Amino acid sequence: MNRDRPSQALIRNLTFPQRPHVLLTLAILVFAGTPWSHAQSVNPLEGDVRAIRGGAGLFRAQCATCHGADAKGISSIEAPDLTQIWSRRSLSAAAVFETIRLGIPGSIMPPHSMTDTENWMLVAYLQSVAEAGVIGLPAGDPAAGRRAFVENCSTCHRAHGLGESLGPNLSIVTSQRSLESLIASVRDPDALVGRGYKLVHLRASEGEEITGLIKSEDAFSMQLQDDTGRLRSVNKANLQMIERLSGSLMPAFARTQLGDQRLLDIFNFLQNGAQQ
Amino acid sequence: MSKWLEKVMPVLLASAAVVSPLSAQDGPSYEDILAGFSNPERWLTYSGDYSGKRHSPLQQITPENVSGLRPVWTFQTGTTTRGRGFETTPLADDGVLYVTGSNNNAWAIDAHTGRTFWRYRRNLPNDLTYGASAPVNRGFGMLGDRLFMVTLDAHLLAFDRRNGDILWDVELADYRVGYAATLAPLVLDGKVIVGISGGEYRTRGFIDAYDPVSGEQLWRFNTIPGPGEPGSETWPDDPEVLAAGGGGTWMNGSFDPELNLIYWGVGNPNPDYYGDARPGDNLYSNSLVALDADTGELLWHYQFTPHDLNDWDSNHMPVLAEVNWQGQLRQVVMVGNRNGFFYVLDRVTGELLLGTPFTATSWARELDADGRPIVLNDGSQGCVPDPWGSTNFMPPTFVPGQDLFILTARETCATYVPEKPADAPGQSNFGGTVLIDAEQGSGALRALDIHTGDLVWEFSYPSPTFGGVLSTASGLVFAGDHEGNFMAFDAKDGRNLWHYQTGSRIWGAAAMTFMLDQRQLVLIPSGTTLTAFALPD
DSSP: OOTTOOSHHHHHTOOOOSSOOHHHHHHHHHHTTOOOOTTOSSOTTTTOHHHHHHHHHHHHHHTHHHHOTTSSOBGGGTBOOTTSGGGSTTOOHHHHHHHHHHOOTTSSOOOOOOOHHHHHHHHHHHHHTOOOOOOSOOSSOHHHHHHHHHHHTTTTOEETTEEOSSSOOOTTHHHHSOHHHHHHHHHOGGGOOOTTOOEEEEEETTSOEEEEEEEEEOSSEEEEEETTSOEEEEEGGGEEEEEEESSOSSOOOOTTTSOHHHHHHHHHHHHHHHHO | OOHHHHHHHHHHHHHHHHHHHHHHTTSOOHHHHHTGGGSTTOBOSTTSSTTOOOEEOOOSSOTTTGGGOEEEEEEEOSOOOTTSOOOOOOEEETTEEEEEOGGGEEEEEETTTOOEEEEEEOOOOTTOSHHHHOOOOOOOEEETTEEEEEOTTSEEEEEETTTOOEEEEEEOSOGGGTOBOOSOOEEETTEEEEEOBOTTSSOBOEEEEEOTTTOOEEEEEESSOOTTSTTGGGSOSOHHHHHTOBOOOOSOOEEETTTTEEEEEOOOBSSSSOOTTSOSOOTTTTEEEEEETTTOOEEEEEESSTTOSSOOOOOOOOEEEEEEETTEEEEEEEEEOTTSEEEEEETTTOOEEEEEESSOOSSEEEEOTTSOEEESOOSTTSOBOOTTOSSOSSOOEEETTTTEEEEEEEEOOEEEEEOOOOOOTTSOOOOEEEEEOTTOOEEEEEEEETTTOOEEEEEEESSOOOOOEEEETTTEEEEEOTTSEEEEEETTTOOEEEEEEOSSOOOSOOOEEEEETTEEEEEEEETTEEEEEEOOO
């Protein structure tokens, strides 16, 4: 197939499974006759409901084993969360298309020999499950947001060159998560604690107590970042006590402490900086 | 001819005349393999002997001194394994290790130094099917001066072990349909026995025997019967379904020379999760089969998971032992199964002696009077073991005397969502999706009393693990985990005595051990490395 020529030839060369999934067949037939190829940067099927449905079928058959049925990834095999990939602003639909086609050499991600149409359908599905970030600029004052960030967040978080590194870097968090979920995390941080931020309280045999975030763990040791930010190796054999805590190291910020408008200012500052 | 050549040629010819008949017998014979561990400087077949116990008689490294174990050398393969592990067991003979790796690389390695004598790399087609998703290999078979290796494009190769030359190359099946081969060939007297991978595609499994000299096929046992053959009554009356019924045979078998029977596990029926198109028990999927080694004729079978819907292949190392069973000396075969049960069968008759769970599986908790599982939850209701199973092909070990069966157990929680598949040749054909709860999952090294299946001891791992197990007569157990630790335990109580971080998860491989210059070496593959350990000089 001449992959550079968006033409009918490309569609004629579509290969069909012998007994294809009915829905998928219909979707492909509907799209056959439309001239597009992988060379374009915009997905011609983005937002098309039939394409998304067909792409979802392809995803379940070919991708879900590693990336999970919900596309949110399986960390134990280092398969990434595909709902988050679009938050990298430089990532185009064409780049995702090419990654599916060629795989990632040297990694577990294999090449796929599906047709261009099927590939665009898969990209359409991935676009449809993209975790929506904050749309537009939150109604706030970026200068006030910057001050509020420094005051309330920067002891643990870094963003746009300010702050520390105990918690996740927040520079692009507004493009990864919706305003509602960001606000929920500030008001109730214990509800969702990500991998690498699970909290543990330890007592060493000589009596020292350590509270920290579990960065890694095996049968014999833990790799922690303690609450001072220091990276520490802990030998389990030298511990009197291991208490795994369900909550987050982050304190909850009530409205009385950090009002809604101040929060919007912070998100405005984060989004504003991310867009620069 | 140069003067130098004129001078040396007669000497070369004379020495060739004297040496070649000797060198032809130089490598190990069938009798040598049959003798198992009797020569401590050799490890000649996948499990070290035909029984599959992976229990070495060596005693230099003991529970008392194992804390002093140190790496001696590390060999780097230079080839990565997409999504899987470095799963091989090296063979050892005359100070040379014969090692297969991922992507059909293979080497002869100096056991003293880890340096290479020769390297082989197969030029694989770029449209591999199953072989692309699991580009692994579990080892060579060996006989005389020949080595045998299977390939990801479903061939069997014979090598000259001195230089890696290919002596013959036969196709087992067409890889384009979905076939591949990954196991270590089982070499018997005048036979090389191999199985096939690809049960996730529209394939039909088999076990084959080949002539080691000519590569000629001697017999084939099809794991899915043809129309009208015994076992076909457990399938729909549809030749197309039978011809694509799965039943891979991708893990090694064991051999009883006195009964002249080979014992081999059979994999899942296809499609993996969607059973509506294949009503019935689907023999001989998910079974152990006992075959006559000379003819491939089926003597008996036992099906662990009738009508499997969870991809719980029964491709495990069958472990053979002679044990005192309720006052009677019996020849048994033991299997720790992916479905979460531990089984003991009489290997002469196939009679089930014990079948009991070794994990918290909610799929079934007991077998009925006929030895069938009483299924409580087929997976569609949530939280049964994931498709990688409660254990998998990583070899277990058997400790005679203590009568312990020691295996890697995986505790996982998955929900199965079956869906009618496309049924396309050359395309994977799982028939649905599995939702794995990533927050739940752990592993353990578990020692079971073979008479009851009771847990004698365990050592916990933080994640579901895929490392195999070796034991030695000095009372040690060696195992690997998903976090990359290679570890030694006291076989009596499971106490951890030593551990070493290899830098990559130990996946599908178990350790092997042998003597070299009066020093006991223990080898483990991990990631892209093979590391040899010994006590300090």
